[in-house]
Amino acid sequence: AQSVTQLDSQVPVFEEAPVELRCNYSSSVSVYLFWYVQYPNQGLQLLLKYLSGSTLVKGINGFEAEFNKSQTSFHLRKPSVHISDTAEYFCASISGGYNKLIFGAGTRLAVHP
C-alpha cells in the first residue's frame, strides 16, 4: 500500500542554521512526490514537487528536495532558515495507479532566534 513516513515529528533549529526534514515513501513503479507547508490557521501550500527528470528539485522560499530512488527518500532542505519558516511541513505522494495524494504525519519546524 502507498504510504509516506516523516521521520521527525518536531525539528527545532536556530535562525540562519541549515535544516533537513526527512521523508520516506513506499516503493512503487512510479511515484510523484510533494512537500506542502502549513502556516498556523491556514491551509496547505505547495512548496515543491518531483514528477520526473532531475532528482534535485527547487521550490519556493529557498527550499529544495532531493529524490533518492535507492533509499526511497525525498528529504527537504534549506541552507539558512528564517523565523518565518516556522510551520508544519507535510510530505506527500501519488503512486502510479492510485491517483490519490497521501500525506505523511507532518514535521513541525520551530525556528528560534
Next chain:
Amino acid sequence: EAGVAQSPRYKIIEKRQSVAFWCNPISGHATLYWYQQILGQGPKLLIQFQNNGVVDDSQLPKDRFSAERLKGVDSTLKIQPAKLEDSAVYLCASSLEEGAPSSPLHFGNGTRLTVT
C-alpha cells in the same frame, strides 16, 4: 485568482448534533477534495469529486458523513450525528485535472470543528 473559499472557519457543537461545511473551489477546477486533518496527523482524504460525480469515497464514514457537489462547482460536507472523534480541521482542495500529478491541489484555510 481567488483561492478556495471555505466557511465557517470555526464551529463548536455538542456530540450528536449535526454540522455542515461549505466549500467553493477555484473557478474552472473540475476536481474537488475534502480532507480531514486530526491534530498531530496529516490530512486524510474523505471524498473526491470529479465535476459532480464521486471518484473516491472509500474513507468517508458513510453512516454519519455525507457530501454533495450538485452543480459541479461548490460543495457541502455534512456530519450527522457528530462524535467526539470528529473534532478536526476539515480542508477543502481543488485541482484543475483529476489524478494528474502535474496539477497541484490548492487548499482552503479549513474549518476547525470542535465536538464537545
